[in-house]
Amino acid sequence: MLVYIARRIVYVIPIVISVALVCFLLVHITPGDPLVAVLPADASQELAAQLRIAYGFDRPLPVQFGIWLWKAVHGDLGNSIATGRPVLSEVMRAVGNTVTLAVAAALIGFTFGLFFGLVAGYFRDTWIDKVATSIAIAGVSVPHYWLGMVLVIIFSVQLNWLPAVGAGPGGSGAWGWDWEHIRYLILPAITTSVIPMGIVTRTVRALTGDILSQDFVEALRAKGLRETHVFRHVIKNAAPTAMAVMGLQLGYMLGGSILIETVFSWPGSGLLLNSAIFQRDLPLLQGTILVLALFFVFLNLLVDITQAAIDPRIKRS
């Protein structure tokens, strides 16, 4: 087990460096001079040359990457061009809101996904299965940003029950777990939950179906086990894979929140990314993407290790 964990961690190192390289290069595939973003439109040649040296753009690319990586490892992702504040603190503050949203969405999506998946797999090819699979297909096919709009139309515009945008009354920054704040969370969380709900349903349904068709289930039934006990075995066998899928989905929710956060003006990392793109705030863009990608990499690592810990079949292979 320890060997597996060690090997898995060592394997992550080149991935992390490559991810950093991709984030670094993103700024350099930008058409035109990377300085364009920092430079005032009427800047003189001397100022341009000065800034080029100040930002280190005059050095060879590998050297620039080395310096950038060295600083990044020490928590310095540069300063946002738009606000002048350190990128890392901007990103971490926003990530907190995204985590709140993702966790709420995961609670909704995973609960319904597991329920629909188990029921559909257990009652395969009945009407219950058909209803559950239809919901799942709709969940994975719906453009979630559009679903967000539709929910706003129904619950904010027409019924006036829930707020349409923001993450708290009066635009206050601090999040709290009281009704005044949770009201703002409901619509974005439901919107975010539909895709993981659909994917978890489909995965668990397939898993349950597979496990139920295996010989050992037949043996358990032949032994005279009650159906509830058989069911417990099914859940035990489906758990490792289902957990891996859910972990991955959590990662997608954290990293892919830009569309939903834009629809609901939810002040998370996605909205930050959106403003970084449109203000051409390249350090902020780079830093946000790097932090989100690293979150995703480490979440994947955690999922793999957890899966190996609870599933003895993985260690053997």
Add this chain to the structure above:
Amino acid sequence: MSAISDAALQAAPATKARGYWATVGRRIAHDKVSMVCAFVLLLIFLSALFAPWLGLADPYQGSMIRRLRHIGTPNYPLGTDELGRDMLARLIYGGRLSLLVGILPVILAFIIGTSLGLVAGYVGGRINTAIMRTIDVFYAFPSVLLAIAISGALGAGIVNSIVSLTIVFVPQITRVAESVTTGVRNMDFVEAARASGAGAFTIMRVHMLGNVLGPIFVYATGLISVSMILAAGLSFLGLGTKPPEPEWGLMLNTLRTAIYVNPWVAALPGAMIFAVSICFNLLSDGMRSAMDIRN
């Protein structure tokens, strides 16, 4: 001896079983859900393709005095948008760009990813390691983040959207292609081809491609739904098509401000994305179960 084999050859066509693809085709044709989806998609495709000849209103012609008409207004069956342009015409014309930007990246990624996966899987060794480890790096990004990061860096535009989405899907298709190819590589008929002196390229093209294409194709059709949602999502963020071009994602974006005035007209473009996406998903599912002959 030769007389017997001649006779056997002549008899072969008469007793020939239906081919694999013919069986798959028949099974899909008998699947009602798949057929309905195929019909809906065909309808949307053809109307987008032949939009100029359908006698629709001009999708660019706006008017300040007839902005945001409701669904069912005479002459404007689906209402008008925030600039008074006919929604029906814009939705049908919008299919052109939306479908192009949604489907083309998957086609490109299918070609590139299949080639990469085939080479990685067949040649193996260092080339496999080089290709697959590079692919792993892209797996370190959630696909939405990767698409937006590349589009955000490249800037808005249709070509940039297609490029960024292609980059998102190449790794996924390559991984599937590689694993399918590795499965086929050591089968007896490939060994036989190698023993009879066929070169690597010939074996890949003649003997492997036909055997790996099916599963990769089904996987790729499943990606179209994601691609449609992402492509329209890029436009929705302002990273894809530019106004006044009709495109579903962009229409959804510009109509977002109108949800307090005329909400259901504002929601229409999203319904189109949803319809196309769900049809591709169901069709892909139908194909997958039709190709799984053993069941």
